[in-house]
Amino acid sequence: MSTPAAVPEPAPEAARPVEERTIQGRSPWRLAWERLRRDRVAMGSAVVIVLVLLIAIFAPVTTTITGHGVNQQFYDTGLSPDGLPRGPNSTFWLGTDDLGRDLLVRIAYGARISLLVGVAATALTVVIGTVVGLAAGFLGGLVDTVLARLVDVVLSVPFLLVAISLVSITGPSLTVTVLVIGFFSWASVARIVRGQVLSLREREFVEAARSLGSGNLRIMFVDVLPNVLAPLIVYASLLVPVVIVVEATLSFLGLGLPPPTADWGGMISESQGYYTVAWWFVFFPGAALVITTLAFNLLGDGIRDAFDPRGEPVKS
Template sequence: MTAVAEAVEPASPAIQGRSPLMLALRRLRRDKVAMVSLGVILLIVLMAVFAPVFAHITGHPPNEQYRDIGLTADGLPKGPNSTFWLGTDDLGRDILVRIAYGARISLLVGVVATAITVAIGVVLGLAAGFLGGLVDTVLARLVDVVLSVPFLLVAIALVSVTGPSLSITVLVIGFFSWASVARIVRGQVLSLREREFVEAARSLGSSDTRIMFVDILPNVLAPVIVYTTLLVPVVIVTQATLSFLGLGLPPPTADWGGMISASQNYYTTAWWFIFFPGLALLVTTLAFNLFGDGVRDAFDPRADRL
């Protein structure tokens, strides 16, 4: 009778474990501020992707100068109206369309420069922390040198030799940002290289390269992801700063930093000229920072309440 009862009794469902990544994503979804920030970021991305749609709807290409209808009789920018929704700049160009195209530059530089920075920093940080010895000493001194070099002076020198361009901007930002990533990764690797799973991999004959990229790298991805989300707004602001100083993209390319720089002489007579590009930069960096804070809290094991 007992055997029959056990046969009829339904099997209990298997308990499914949840990985740290799944737990972090679950915490992140419950963070309302992070989710709102992610929504804002997606809207900015859509604005950048569909920038030509803005130009088509308004009928104003980004670099077209409307000196007859886009400027006042005194040659000043016109304020927001039915023709130019966010007003015009000092050359009679549509600010709305230029902000949309400027979002492309900011996001492109932010993503590409951050990817280069993280890739270099992770590889060198892994090598320094795992190999140790002379390699660690040389790379640690290299990190100190990079962090001590004056960023703006080198940027000015490079631009004076090569001229302003998108590639120079990305390379300069990437070169001066990887050292912080490498230092973070190195510290994480130093605490992991003597763990049991690394010793087990060594006993099985795994090479140093396999141990670094297969066994150790997945365990340092959490702080790298957090730092990456916080690095993107820093890169965007840095690119805008270079453009503001005349070291970014050459005109007439639509760029938020360049637009803010061109509006300096008009902030008392044409507030919209500096307000809307500055607002776009502020909203973008604030959204990335708040989302990065949410990602950091989600990956923090001390915040685990599940």
């Protein structure tokens, strides 16, 4: 009688391929973090964003260091004998504006407005878009038809014309700016969420939740929503710089926060008549706006690549 062949034992942990050992047991969120951490451009952008955030939080420190208030006007030292802004010097490190105010202090306070509007309007946009997209994609039928047509209507409305009309009626304010941007931005988020939900509502875990007696609301927000968080995070990270630029554009057109509020878009608008004789007046607020939006865009690209399932396995 022949002896039965021995069953090979599983390979020890040390003998397994590196890729298998490093990926095994890691969640998609952990893998995305590992990819993002390896992206030097995204990490550098995150550092820039943190620095801008710290500048915004500690804006009063610039007032203490320089001794200049955010709206304080220095007609004697901040303006030339011809009434023109002063260039960068030991007293005004980034120069002054057309009213003799310190640009450094106003740029630091302007960072507060840009980040606040960017985060608040993006959060409002994501919340509205997510709720509408979940309802349209999961419930389907008449609800989907009505909400889809509503999305089409919102996307077809001329944004600037409506913004000008609303501001002329209510007056410019931070609340109006956030509401206007949020109202005209949620439709794109709703379309993305709806597309994701349409591919998820017939999955096995949804059928299992139904068989256990779960209602539509519980399935939508407990079972389906976590599966669309990744694209939502990616879209939100890319939406923040867009919102910041839109807010600066509204301020540039005189539809943002009323003066003398320090605002990057408003500062760029005020510098229009001085760019040939006071380059710093337009350069430094514009540079702050470009650097901030570029950092958010690069970080958003890195987050998008980190969540891409086609990315290469993360190695330790």
